[in-house]
Structures are given as C-alpha cells and as structure tokens.
Amino acid sequence: MIKSSVDIEALEKGILERNPGMLSKAITLVESKLQSHQDAASLLLNQLMPYTEKSVRIGITGVPGVGKSTFIESFGGLLTKKGHRVAVLAVDPSSPISKGSILGDKTRMENLAVNPQAFIRPSASGGTLGGIAQRTYESILLCEAAGYDIILVETVGVGQSETLVTGTGDELQGIKRGIMEMADLIFINKASEDNLAAAQRTQNELHKALHLYPMKSSGYKVEVLMGEALHDIGIEAVWDFIQDQQAHIKSTGFFNRQRQNQRLDIFKSHLGQLVMDYLQNNPSFEQALSQAEKLIQYGEMHPLFGAKE
Numbered sequence: 001m002i003k004s005s006v007d008i009e010a011l012e013k014g015i016l017e018r019n020p021g022m023l024s025k026a027i028t029l030v031e032s033k034l035q036s037h038q039d040a041a042s043l044l045l046n047q048l049m050p051y052t053e054k055s056v057r058i059g060i061t062g063v064p065g066v067g068k069s070t071f072i073e074s075f076g077g078l079l080t081k082k083g084h085r086v087a088v089l090a091v092d093p094s095s096p097i098s099k100g101s102i103l104g105d106k107t108r109m110e111n112l113a114v115n116p117q118a119f120i121r122p123s124a125s126g127g128t129l130g131g132i133a134q135r136t137y138e139s140i141l142l143c144e145a146a147g148y149d150i151i152l153v154e155t156v157g158v159g160q161s162e163t164l165v166t167g168t169g170d171e172l173q174g175i176k177r178g179i180m181e182m183a184d185l186i187f188i189n190k191a192s193e194d195n196l197a198a199a200q201r202t203q204n205e206l207h208k209a210l211h212l213y214p215m216k217s218s219g220y221k222v223e224v225l226m227g228e229a230l231h232d233i234g235i236e237a238v239w240d241f242i243q244d245q246q247a248h249i250k251s252t253g254f255f256n257r258q259r260q261n262q263r264l265d266i267f268k269s270h271l272g273q274l275v276m277d278y279l280q281n282n283p284s285f286e287q288a289l290s291q292a293e294k295l296i297q298y299g300e301m302h303p304l305f306g307a308k309e
C-alpha cells in the first residue's frame with residue numbers, strides 16, 4: 001500500500017481540539033480531486049464519525065441579492081451571543097457568479113468573519129451537482145467534529161440563478177413551487193417600513209399558496225416570517241421557529257429517520273459512482289458499452305436488455 005502524504009492523525013487531533021486551521025485543511029482535503037486525498041479524507045471522516053451529527057443543520061437558499069449572507073451575519077451573531085458555535089458553508093453551484101458572490105459574502109459577514117465562535121468557509125464550486133452535494137455533506141461532518149453545533153449552508157439553489165435571468169411568470173411560479181415543497185420556513189427579507197405593505201401582501205399570497213400543498217412529511221407546518229436582516233429585525237423569531245420545529249421532529253422520530261435516509265442515500269450514490277468508475281476503467285467494458293450504445297440508439301436492442309448485458 002502506498003503511504004499517504006496526508007497526516008490524518010494530525011488532522012483528526014487538530015479538529016477535535018477545535019483548531020480552525022486544521023478544519024480548513026481537512027475541508028480542502030475533502031474538496032480535492034486527487035485520489036490519494038480522497039482516500040485520506042474518507043479515512044479521516046470514518047475516524048471522526050463518533051463526533052459528528054450533533055448539530056442543527058440549516059440550509060439557506062434564495063436568488064442572488066435577496067440577503068442570504070446579510071441574514072447569516074445577523075443570525076450567526078445572534079446565535080454566538082447565545083453561546084453557540086456556528087459554521088457557515090457557502091456553496092455556489094453556478095461557477096460564473098461565484099467569484100462575485102463570494103467576495104460579496106466576505107464583506108456582508110464582516111463581524112461573523114472575525115468572531116472566534118464562528119467559522120466561515122466559501123466552498124470551491126464547480127463539478128457535478130452530486131459532487132458538490134457530497135463535498136458539502138462531508139464538510140458539514142468535519143465542522144460538527146470540530147464542535148460547531150449550528151451549521152448554516154448558504155446556496156443559490158438548483159436552477160434558480162439561470163432561471164431568473166429570463167424570468168417569465170411561469171418560471172417564477174416554478175421557482176416558488178420548488179422552494180415551497182422543500183422549505184420549512186420562508187423569510188421575507190427587506191421588509192422595511194416603506195416596504196411593509198408589499199411584504200405583507202407577499203406573506204398573504206404565500207400563506208394562501210401554502211394551503212394548496214399537502215402537509216410536509218415532517219408533519220410540521222411551514223411558516224412565513226418577515227423582517228430586515230440588515231437591521232437585525234425579525235431574526236430572533238427565526239431561531240424560535242427552528243427550535244420548536246426541531247423539538248417536534250425529534251419527538252416524532254422524523255428527525256432520526258431523515259438522518260438515516262440521508263446516510264443511506266450518500267452511501268448508495270457514492271457506491272454507484274465507484275462501480276461506474278471501476279467499470280469505465282475496464283477496457284472490455286468500454287468496448288461492450290459503446291457497442292451496446294449503438295444498438296440501443298438505432299433501436300436494435302431494448303435499453304433495459306442492453307443495460308443488463
């Protein structure tokens with residue numbers, strides 16, 4: 001076996017000692033495309049398993065400019081004042097925009113960036129969505145092992161950045177639908193005095209629209225709150241909601257089931273990837289694959305039969 005150049009023990013020790021520099025290094029390892037780094041990362045994650053999973057994980061999504069980073073600055077500040085340790089992962093699947101938004105995020109979170117109870121990591125973007133999701137998941141586990149008990153993940157969300165460029169009514173509906181099926185809480189930001197009437201209208205519309213959806217599988221009602229992240233207004237109510245929601249889904253067992261499913265999903269998708277990698281590195285498989293592809297393309301072989309072959 002080739003000896004890995006990565007000092008896994010030092011990383012493990014550093015993370016458990018809550019050393020932010022070591023956490024950063026470990027996240028870089030997780031994000032690396034080098035096979036030796038990936039092997040080291042999975043070893044490290046396996047060692048750290050007993051120290052993970054003890055956090056509240058909160059995903060924050062919305063189109064660019066709505067105030068996600070500003071919200072995190074305010075919300076993260078509030079949480080650290082309450083004694084929590086907060087990790088922020090900023091994920092941007094749309095690489096052309098990411099440079100600008102990551103720069104923007106740094107200035108938006110200037111207090112949190114120097115707060116010793118907070119850790120901010122703008123993640124490298126690019127690659128497949130599945131790849132980004134997996135790296136983010138692994139980074140979350142590392143942050144948990146480093147003692148962060150609240151993890152905030154900022155992302156523009158799938159398809160939203162592209163869709164909004166054209167933004168016809170239908171597409172806007174589509175975005176709303178996607179968000180509403182996923183979200184546990186909708187926060188209407190920038191609801192200042194002179195904007196209050198419009199914000200309230202939006203809140204009413206969302207409430208009405210939400211009635212059309214079946215109950216969430218968590219069994220917990222989706223809430224629509226509003227406020228102004230820039231001036232720390234309405235932020236405490238978000239934390240109150242999250243605490244109530246967490247208590248509820250933990251008492252019903254939904255929380256545990258959800259975590260179990262997440263772990264299995266990650267395992268299955270990674271296993272699928274490994275099997276594909278293995279097959280594709282096998283010359284005779286590649287030959288058979290391209291032959292079958294031709295037959296299937298021209299309708300000479302049934303796709304299901306071809307896959308089995």
Ligand SMILES: Nc1nc2c(ncn2[C@@H]2O[C@H](COP(=O)(O)OP(=O)(O)O)[C@@H](O)[C@H]2O)c(=O)[nH]1
Pocket residue numbers: 062063064065066067068069070071101104105108189190191192227228229230231
């Ligand atoms: N007036 C007002 N401006 C806000 C508020 N929240 C954010 N902004 C501004 O909106 C812009 C985009 O915010 P940012 O947090 O970077 O949005 P993100 O792209 O969703 O992360 C910045 O200029 C913020 O200062 C708010 O509550 N009120």
Ligand SMILES: [Mg+2]
Pocket residue numbers: 068069070101104105154
């Ligand atoms: Mg941002």
